[in-house]
Each structure stands twice: as C-alpha cells, then as structure tokens.
Amino acid sequence: MLSDSYGRVATDLRVSLTDRCNLRCAYCMPAEGLNWLPKPELLTDDEVVRLVRIGVERLGIREVRFTGGEPLLRRGLTEIVARAAGLRPRPELSITTNGIGLARMAGALRDAGLDRVNVSLDTLRPEAFRELSRRDRLQDVLDGMAAAAAAGLTPVKVNSVLMRGVNDTEARALLRFSLAHGYELRFIEQMPLDAQHGWRRANMVTAEEICDDLRQEFTLTPEGPDRRGSAPAETFNVNGGTARVGVIGSVTRPFCGACDRVRLTADGQVRNCLFAREESDLRGPLRAGASDEELAVRWRRAVAGKLPGHGINDPAFLQPDRPMSAIGG
Ligand code: SAM
Numbered sequence: 001m002l003s004d005s006y007g008r009v010a011t012d013l014r015v016s017l018t019d020r021c022n023l024r025c026a027y028c029m030p031a032e033g034l035n036w037l038p039k040p041e042l043l044t045d046d047e048v049v050r051l052v053r054i055g056v057e058r059l060g061i062r063e064v065r066f067t068g069g070e071p072l073l074r075r076g077l078t079e080i081v082a083r084a085a086g087l088r089p090r091p092e093l094s095i096t097t098n099g100i101g102l103a104r105m106a107g108a109l110r111d112a113g114l115d116r117v118n119v120s121l122d123t124l125r126p127e128a129f130r131e132l133s134r135r136d137r138l139q140d141v142l143d144g145m146a147a148a149a150a151a152g153l154t155p156v157k158v159n160s161v162l163m164r165g166v167n168d169t170e171a172r173a174l175l176r177f178s179l180a181h182g183y184e185l186r187f188i189e190q191m192p193l194d195a196q197h198g199w200r201r202a203n204m205v206t207a208e209e210i211c212d213d214l215r216q217e218f219t220l221t222p223e224g225p226d227r228r229g230s231a232p233a234e235t236f237n238v239n240g241g242t243a244r245v246g247v248i249g250s251v252t253r254p255f256c257g258a259c260d261r262v263r264l265t266a267d268g269q270v271r272n273c274l275f276a277r278e279e280s281d282l283r284g285p286l287r288a289g290a291s292d293e294e295l296a297v298r299w300r301r302a303v304a305g306k307l308p309g310h311g312i313n314d315p316a317f318l319q320p321d322r323p324m325s326a327i328g329g
Contacts, residue, residue, distance in 0.1 A: 010303050016264065022135065023135050026134070034325065042266050051264060051295070054292050056084075057087065062092065068328060094115055096117075098133075099140065100141060117148045119156060120158075124177055125167075128167055156183045160188065161189075162190070163205065186248055191312070193274065220237070222237075257308075263327060264328070270298075
C-alpha cells in the first residue's frame with residue numbers, strides 16, 4: 001500500500017504522458033508555451049507501463065488517469081491504455097483531456113479499454129474560448145465530447161475553471177449545456193499553479209460564489225460525504241432529478257484529509273501532492289536497472305512523507321517549481 005503518516009492511502013494514480021499542450025489556457029501557460037521536456041527525459045511507453053504495473057500489482061493503485069500537458073498528443077496513448085487495461089487487478093482507466101482530437105480517437109481509446117474521459121471546457125462562447133485558450137478550437141472540443149459520449153466513455157465529465165471578468169458569468173450556461181447533453185459538470189477553483197505565477201486570490205472565483213450563482217437558476221441539494229468519498233468535488237443533485245454538478249473548492253474548501261492521489265510526471269518523478277515542493281525520482285533507478293521491488297520501495301517512501309495539506313492558505317506558501325501542465329493536472 002501507498003500510505004502516509006496521516007493514515008491516508010493513495011489508490012488513484014495520475015500519470016502525465018507529456019508536458020506539451022496544443023492550447024495555451026491563460027490560467028495555465030504563457031502564450032509562447034514553455035521549455036518542453038527533452039525527449040530523452042520522457043519515460044518511454046514501456047517505462048510508463050512498467051511503473052503503472054508496479055503501482056497496480058504491488059502498491060494498491062486501483063484507478064489510473066492519464067493526463068498532461070495534453071495526453072492525446074502522446075503518440076503511444078492507445079497502446080499504453082490497452083496495456084494498462086491488461087493489468088490485474090484491472091485498474092479503472094480514464095484521461096483528462098482538452099478534447100481536441102478526441103472526435104478521431106474516442107472509438108479506438110474505448111476499444112483499447114479506456115473507461116471514461118474528463119474534458120476541460122471553460123466557455124461556450126467561441127470568442128471567449130479564443131481569448132482564454134489562445135486557440136480557435138471550441139468546435140473541436142464540443143465534437144470530441146460528443147464522440148466520447150457516443151463511444152461509451154461515460155459519464156463524460158466536464159471540468160471548468162472560471163476566471164473573473166473572462167468567463168465568470170457562464171456557470172449557469174455551462175450547467176444548462178451539460179444537463180442537455182448528459183455530461184457531468186465540475187467547477188474547479190483556480191489554483192496557484194500557472195507557469196506565469198499570475199494567480200491572485202482576489203481574481204479566483206470561489207466555490208461559494210459558483211454555488212450562489214447556480215442557485216439563481218437551479219435547486220442544488222448537497223449529496224453528502226457518502227457520495228463524495230475521497231473525490232475532491234462536493235457534489236449536488238440538480239433540480240431533484242438524476243443529474244449532478246460538482247464544485248471543487250481546492251483553495252477555499254481543501255480536501256487534503258481525504259486525498260487518495262499520487263502523481264507520476266512524464267519524466268518519471270513521483271509527486272505526493274500537486275503542491276509538493278519535492279519529487280522522488282523513479283526514472284534514474286529504473287534506467288539503472290532497479291528491480292520492481294526496489295522501485296516500489298522508493299515509491300512507498302515518496303508517499304510516506306506526504307504533508308498533511310497543500311498549504312495554499314498558509315502565509316509561507318510557496319508555489320511549486322513546476323506548473324500544472326508539467327506536473328499533470
Ligand atoms: N490538457 C488536459 C486538459 O485540458 O484537461 C489535461 C491537463 S490540464 C493541466 C488538467 C486540468 O487542469 C484542466 O481541467 C485544467 O482546466 C486544469 N487546470 C490547469 N491549470 C489550472 C489552475 N491553475 N487551476 C485550476 N485548474 C487548472
């Protein structure tokens with residue numbers, strides 16, 4: 001098991017497959033992009049699959065989410081998914097994606113064994129999409145979501161980050177859209193993880209503001225801790241029906257006490273928290289010939305030292321050196 005000194009057990013592995021992305025969302029990356037990891041530093045497909053296998057077979061990982069950067073840019077994605085689906089016990093497999101290219105790949109990913117997708121969508125207005133992501137690709141994202149639903153990659157979850165003065169008036173429209181298509185929407189508070197270090201608390205649209213806004217049009221009934229489990233989203237039943245909406249108050253309503261996540265970066269570093277300031281290298285030992293058990297020992301040690309909380313609200317908080325896109329969101 002991957003347990004820490006506060007009694008938490010990590011069973012949910014987020015694997016970043018690349019730090020590159022084909023969007024430039026303002027809350028994540030500068031317009032000019034970043035210094036991408038050089039190819040030799042990236043784990044190969046075989047190395048990714050080996051580490052996932054060690055996680056599943058030896059360390060109690062039950063859920064694997066491929067992310068990035070943009071995971072659909074990873075050429076070997078379908079093959080990696082297929083190999084992960086062959087592991088026993090079979091992990092639940094999902095990806096977090098911006099949806100660009102999903103229209104083309106959804107069927108193959110489903111056939112390979114992918115169970116679900118989370119698609120990021122912050123606005124339904126083409127102009128706002130262009131301004132926020134610095135690319136004119138809204139229709140590609142919408143097509144990707146529809147293809148994912150048609151392929152059975154359900155429930156299709158939608159991740160939205162609201163930014164003051166940019167898309168903060170769109171919460172209700174995003175929920176209306178998600179309800180109409182049978183997607184499950186989750187709002188995520190903007191976190192201090194952007195490469196430009198431009199996050200300001202005053203500009204963050206809080207979970208409370210989002211809920212207040214939604215309540216002007218919808219009846220939200222909290223689903224309670226049983227439904228929430230270790231998932232970060234506080235979920236609400238919408239209008240007494242079967243639909244739900246989630247609000248992830250990463251900053252104002254931290255859920256660190258229930259965190260069951262561990263992350264593996266595209267260059268083979270274990271991170272026990274999005275906000276960790278230290279990483280544990282698995283790639284070096286792996287390439288030097290370490291056995292599965294030796295790698296598992298290092299991984300266990302990396303999780304054992306997890307801090308009780310992310311510390312964003314501490315006066316001494318320091319943003320991690322790597323931005324979200326390089327950690328794997
Ligand atoms: N490219 C994929 C995507 O767009 O979903 C996966 C990587 S992206 C970093 C994963 C998620 O992190 C997206 O939903 C994105 O909106 C979110 N994200 C990125 N930067 C963020 C920030 N500073 N605060 C909150 N969420 C952020």
